[in-house]
Amino acid sequence: MSSADTSQAGGDRRKRSDARRNAQTLLDAAAAVFARAGVDAPVRDIAAEAGVGMGTVYRHFPTRPDLVVAVFRHQVDALAATPTGASGEDAETPYDVLRSWVARFTDFLVTKHGLAEALHSDQAGFESLHAEFVDRLVPVLGQLLQASVDAGQIRADVRPLDLMIAIGNLCIGAGTFPGYRARHMVDVLLAGLAHGAPASTDGDEPRARTGS
Amino acid sequence: MSSADTSQAGGDRRKRSDARRNAQTLLDAAAAVFARAGVDAPVRDIAAEAGVGMGTVYRHFPTRPDLVVAVFRHQVDALAATPTGASGEDAETPYDVLRSWVARFTDFLVTKHGLAEALHSDQAGFESLHAEFVDRLVPVLGQLLQASVDAGQIRADVRPLDLMIAIGNLCIGAGTFPGYRARHMVDVLLAGLAHGAPASTDGDEPRARTGS
Amino acid sequence: MSSADTSQAGGDRRKRSDARRNAQTLLDAAAAVFARAGVDAPVRDIAAEAGVGMGTVYRHFPTRPDLVVAVFRHQVDALAATPTGASGEDAETPYDVLRSWVARFTDFLVTKHGLAEALHSDQAGFESLHAEFVDRLVPVLGQLLQASVDAGQIRADVRPLDLMIAIGNLCIGAGTFPGYRARHMVDVLLAGLAHGAPASTDGDEPRARTGS
Amino acid sequence: MSSADTSQAGGDRRKRSDARRNAQTLLDAAAAVFARAGVDAPVRDIAAEAGVGMGTVYRHFPTRPDLVVAVFRHQVDALAATPTGASGEDAETPYDVLRSWVARFTDFLVTKHGLAEALHSDQAGFESLHAEFVDRLVPVLGQLLQASVDAGQIRADVRPLDLMIAIGNLCIGAGTFPGYRARHMVDVLLAGLAHGAPASTDGDEPRARTGS
DNA sequence: TATGAATGAGGTTTCATTCAT
DNA sequence: TATGAATGAAACCTCATTCAT
Numbered sequence: 001m002s003s004a005d006t007s008q009a010g011g012d013r014r015k016r017s018d019a020r021r022n023a024q025t026l027l028d029a030a031a032a033v034f035a036r037a038g039v040d041a042p043v044r045d046i047a048a049e050a051g052v053g054m055g056t057v058y059r060h061f062p063t064r065p066d067l068v069v070a071v072f073r074h075q076v077d078a079l080a081a082t083p084t085g086a087s088g089e090d091a092e093t094p095y096d097v098l099r100s101w102v103a104r105f106t107d108f109l110v111t112k113h114g115l116a117e118a119l120h121s122d123q124a125g126f127e128s129l130h131a132e133f134v135d136r137l138v139p140v141l142g143q144l145l146q147a148s149v150d151a152g153q154i155r156a157d158v159r160p161l162d163l164m165i166a167i168g169n170l171c172i173g174a175g176t177f178p179g180y181r182a183r184h185m186v187d188v189l190l191a192g193l194a195h196g197a198p199a200s201t202d203g204d205e206p207r208a209r210t211g212s
Numbered sequence: 213m214s215s216a217d218t219s220q221a222g223g224d225r226r227k228r229s230d231a232r233r234n235a236q237t238l239l240d241a242a243a244a245v246f247a248r249a250g251v252d253a254p255v256r257d258i259a260a261e262a263g264v265g266m267g268t269v270y271r272h273f274p275t276r277p278d279l280v281v282a283v284f285r286h287q288v289d290a291l292a293a294t295p296t297g298a299s300g301e302d303a304e305t306p307y308d309v310l311r312s313w314v315a316r317f318t319d320f321l322v323t324k325h326g327l328a329e330a331l332h333s334d335q336a337g338f339e340s341l342h343a344e345f346v347d348r349l350v351p352v353l354g355q356l357l358q359a360s361v362d363a364g365q366i367r368a369d370v371r372p373l374d375l376m377i378a379i380g381n382l383c384i385g386a387g388t389f390p391g392y393r394a395r396h397m398v399d400v401l402l403a404g405l406a407h408g409a410p411a412s413t414d415g416d417e418p419r420a421r422t423g424s
Numbered sequence: 425m426s427s428a429d430t431s432q433a434g435g436d437r438r439k440r441s442d443a444r445r446n447a448q449t450l451l452d453a454a455a456a457v458f459a460r461a462g463v464d465a466p467v468r469d470i471a472a473e474a475g476v477g478m479g480t481v482y483r484h485f486p487t488r489p490d491l492v493v494a495v496f497r498h499q500v501d502a503l504a505a506t507p508t509g510a511s512g513e514d515a516e517t518p519y520d521v522l523r524s525w526v527a528r529f530t531d532f533l534v535t536k537h538g539l540a541e542a543l544h545s546d547q548a549g550f551e552s553l554h555a556e557f558v559d560r561l562v563p564v565l566g567q568l569l570q571a572s573v574d575a576g577q578i579r580a581d582v583r584p585l586d587l588m589i590a591i592g593n594l595c596i597g598a599g600t601f602p603g604y605r606a607r608h609m610v611d612v613l614l615a616g617l618a619h620g621a622p623a624s625t626d627g628d629e630p631r632a633r634t635g636s
Numbered sequence: 637m638s639s640a641d642t643s644q645a646g647g648d649r650r651k652r653s654d655a656r657r658n659a660q661t662l663l664d665a666a667a668a669v670f671a672r673a674g675v676d677a678p679v680r681d682i683a684a685e686a687g688v689g690m691g692t693v694y695r696h697f698p699t700r701p702d703l704v705v706a707v708f709r710h711q712v713d714a715l716a717a718t719p720t721g722a723s724g725e726d727a728e729t730p731y732d733v734l735r736s737w738v739a740r741f742t743d744f745l746v747t748k749h750g751l752a753e754a755l756h757s758d759q760a761g762f763e764s765l766h767a768e769f770v771d772r773l774v775p776v777l778g779q780l781l782q783a784s785v786d787a788g789q790i791r792a793d794v795r796p797l798d799l800m801i802a803i804g805n806l807c808i809g810a811g812t813f814p815g816y817r818a819r820h821m822v823d824v825l826l827a828g829l830a831h832g833a834p835a836s837t838d839g840d841e842p843r844a845r846t847g848s
Numbered sequence: 849t850a851t852g853a854a855t856g857a858g859g860t861t862t863c864a865t866t867c868a869t
Numbered sequence: 870t871a872t873g874a875a876t877g878a879a880a881c882c883t884c885a886t887t888c889a890t
Contacts, residue, residue, distance in 0.1 A: 022871095042862085042863060042864080043863080043864065043865085044863075044864090044873095047872095047873090052871075052872085053871055053872035053873055054864090054865085054872080054873065055865095055866085055867085055870090055871060055872055055873070056870085056871055056872075058864095058865070058866085059870075059871075064864080117332065120329060120384055120385055120388070130389075155400075157396075158396070158397075158400060159391070159393075161389075161391045161392065162391070162392060162393050162396060162397055163397075165385060165389055165392045165397075166382055166397040166400070166401075169381040169382050169383075169384050169385065170378055170381050170382065171381075172332055172381050172384065173332055173377060173381065176332065177373075177377060179371070179373050179374070180373065180374060180377045181371075181374055184369075184370070184374060185370075185374055185375075185377075185378040185381075185401070187404075188367075188370060188378075188401060188404035188405060189378075189397070189400055189401050189404050190404065191403075191404035191407045192399075192400035192401050192402065192403035192404025192405070192407060193400060193404070194407065195403045195404060195406065195407035230853080230889090230890085231852095231853070234853080234854090254879080254880060254881090255880080255881075255882085256879095256880080256881095264854070264855085265854055265855040265856060266855080266856070266881095266882085267853090267854060267855055267856070267882090267883085267884085268853075268854055268855075270881095270882070270883080271852095271853065271854075274882095276881090442868090442869080442874080443873095443874065446874080446875090464859095466858080466859060466860085467859080467860070467861085468858095468859075468860090476875070476876085477875055477876040477877055478860090478861085478876085478877070479861090479862085479863080479874090479875060479876055479877070480874075480875050480876075482860090482861065482862080483873095483874065483875075484874095486861095487861095488860085541756060544753065544808055544809055544812065579824075581820075582820070582821075582824060583815070583817075585813075585815050585816065586815070586816060586817050586820060586821055587821075589809060589813060589816045589821075590806055590821040590824070590825075593805040593806050593807075593808050593809065594802055594805050594806065595805075596756055596805050596808065597756055597801060597805065600756070601766075601797075601801060603795070603797050603798070604797065604798060604801045605795075605798050608793075608794070608798060609794075609798055609799075609801075609802040609825070611828075612791075612794060612802070612825055612828035612829060613802075613821070613824055613825050613828050614828065615827075615828035615829075615831045616823075616824035616825050616826065616827035616828025616829070616831060617824060617828070618831065619827045619828060619830065619831035658850095678883085678884060678885080679884080679885065679886085680852095680884075680885090683851095683852090688850075688851080689850055689851035689852055690851080690852065690885090690886085691849090691850060691851055691852070691886095691887085691888085692849085692850055692851075694885095694886070694887085695849075695850075700885080
């Protein structure tokens, strides 16, 4: 059947969409397996999860880093795509927006078990994964931070990269350690950000401060 | 027969010191290699680092978990040994003591690259490593936290285990990511702890407030 | 989707014959190596003998016992498949049939050097090899023995298991010890069986001849 | 103490006796371990069994074959030392003497589990063990056989080497296979020997033949 | 001389990756 | 194009053997 398709001009296009669907299937499968067994999981497992042969994995992602980066780029895209002040609610303070974005970032990391851990793999090719995160998300986070700083709602001595890594780190083990409450600790961290905010002169509620 | 006796008992005593030195060399080497290449580093590398044969590693630490646990127990011992309020300086508030202990914990983790990461290995046998940390350090941290809570210096909704894991996590990548300032983020986290202390109504210095 | 279906099912069928041939090659190679170097021969040697990589051995036979059992099961099948009184010559006495089967069993063991030895390996997994022989061949031998006993041609105090092991044992070293004539000794053993046959009075006393 | 001894002439002799006792201890230990775990048993186990260091094993038996041969030579000595017609009871026929010697041989092999198996090891150095058995025992067995043949009590077509190996083989697994009765099968083999004795002219009871 | 710690070769097994089908 | 069998490098671990004490 495949050969018949190939003989036609249109077959090519039909194949393409098939292949694309297949790539997506692979990304999902890889994400699932990475979450379950870490980024070093046997390729065979990923192929099995996707219900394809190992050769297919290699066809779509020639090297393992290619696959890994693809898996996470896919997910980073979703986060970076988010317009900074997305919701557009003007009642929100910059700090609120920051908190909201961080919450979504945290949810993301906590949900995709293994993702946070993966960011620290020193396997070959993971620099690119890293670059991905840094290049895409740090700017977003940078804007959010700056806005809050400008509003006098948070301290100014925390750099976007620091915060991004810190949040990522706090999410490690969220699904592994029974008692560990990653989200709660991220909250505490954000509270620490707010605390010591230059302008919290007259009151201590660091996260409130509506009037800029 | 007398000669036999001598050799049996004497041999025991004669060799011990050498063997012990060797075990220590191995622990150091393993710590270094774990830091450099993670806890899954080839045993061969550890042996090479220590300048001994692989067999020697196995003689001293029959299974890999044995070695790993030994490496970290050694280091945990040092931390747990610290008397809670050790320094005895009565000018310090509970929060000061907490900060000081956390700083030392942080220094420790940051210094021993790889240690923090190791705490998250899901390799067989690492449960014991975990238990080690939890069993030994969580109680210490628990006391420090409670004292600060009792002094009204920090919020009461953070559990010792949460904090320990969070600190450990924040230290991950300290030596790997060029720009990441782990110690700084731990500071922020502690600030977040202090912030929201029940009733720091009239001033923001979180560590003062004696009266509740 | 249709293409996916095809690849899934069709791939299965296309490769089978190759894989099967390979498995057979492995069995032969393993038999040869076991014969030459015993059942503990390095897997590497077996792979080399078969002209395949080591991984291939493990693909087909995940554990060593799997391979060993397969090698010998293959051979046992041939023996057990033999209909007891197969040849169907009705001129044969039960003892003749017994002798004939034993001769074939002996030939088999003697030919496949190392097989007899293998039956005594105490390596893990060889219980199954054992069971294989016992379960498959002892019943056959039991029938042959009983028939001869019933015909009064052999003594009744030898159990099938005894005989099977004894024959197997006598074949050990057949290919190793220059001067040892295993077949001859099996003959002597069978003569011993016949000897002392109660009272094959009227006929074909194989070699008993009670009344001189 | 040892150095003091060495300085004297007599010390040498005292040492010698110690060493000899030690060697004997080693032989016993090795025999026990070989029986328990086969001739490939770890040297360490033998040293442990003997209660000495591994170095001591190597001092007395520089190579493994040296030890193995020594262990069994020791035991072969006992068998070969037996005067052929030892007991000198004149009521016994040559066949009786043969049977009696074989029984002792069998007992020996059956008792020392692993010995029979060891004779078939193809490990380096075991040729010597073999030579040992062949050189020492085959002549003895040859005499016994010849006497029985001369007396017309057994067939003449079984060579001493054949018989020795056959008996040895029949003893394999005596301690391993639950149901296997090695002694019984040796009996059957001997019966086979007697049966068909060419010269059993006037009586067929092969073991009777009183008048030599 | 006896000890047992150290060595390191060698066997086992697992996967990443290639490639015939 | 997809498959999964085959490959072989690399890690593990176990002793036989050496040698400092």
